[in-house]
Amino acid sequence: QVQLVESGGELVQAGGSLGLSCAASGRTFSSYTMGWFRQVPGKEREFVAAISRNGGTPYYADSSKGRFTISRDNAKNTVYLQMNSLKPEDTAVYYCAAKIPPFTPQKYEWPYWGQGTRVTVSS
Numbered sequence: 001q002v003q004l005v006e007s008g009g010e011l012v013q014a015g016g017s018l019g020l021s022c023a024a025s026g027r028t029f030s031s032y033t034m035g036w037f038r039q040v041p042g043k044e045r046e047f048v049a050a051i052s053r054n055g056g057t058p059y060y061a062d063s064s065k066g067r068f069t070i071s072r073d074n075a076k077n078t079v080y081l082q083m084n085s086l087k088p089e090d091t092a093v094y095y096c097a098a099k100i101p102p103f104t105p106q107k108y109e110w111p112y113w114g115q116g117t118r119v120t121v122s123s
Contacts, residue, residue, distance in 0.1 A: 002026045002112050004096045009117030014088055016121075020081040022096030022114060030054070033101045034072055034079040035110060038092035038119075045095065047105035049081060059103055086121045093118050 008020040020036070035050035049070040050059040058070050067086075072079040079096060098112040 002029065002032060002098050004098060004112060004114035006094065006096045006114045006117040009094060009119045011120045011122060012086055014086060014121055014123050016086050017082070017084045018086060018119060020083070020094055020096075020117060020119070022079045022081075024077045024079070024096075024098065026077070029077040030074040031100065032098040032112075033103050034070075035059075035097045035099070035103075036070060036079075036081045037095045037097055037107055037110075038090075039095065039116075040092045045107050047107065048094070050103050050105070051079065052103065053101060057103075059105070061105070083119075086119075088121050088123045091119060091121045 003025040006022045012018050036048040037045050039045040047061050048064050051070045055072045067084050069082040093116040095116045096114040097110040099110045
């Protein structure tokens with residue numbers, strides 16, 4: 001079991017940057033592949049980025065590549081999502097998630113979720 005708490009969501013202007021954090025409880029954080037997903041009301045939750053247990057392998061959705069960077073600090077039980085060049089279409093609730101490897105972008109395969117943090121990008 002792992003509990004996840006996201007933070008960092010706020011209102012930001014288009015073209016700006018924002019960093020999200022996800023703090024995990026428990027002593028087995030390094031056992032989990034960690035990911036970020038996002039959801040807009042009325043739409044499916046979609047994959048944004050994920051990172052392997054040791055942080056050596058990141059995975060990105062096409063919409064995130066080149067603009068977002070995922071990282072983790074296993075000593076702090078925290079995963080981060082740095083978002084640059086934000087667009088209004090990035091507006092969503094961003095969720096942190098955890099799963100035992102292997103990685104998959106399919107949300108139904110991720111058993112652990114935080115409650116989300118809202119990001120609003122104004123044009």
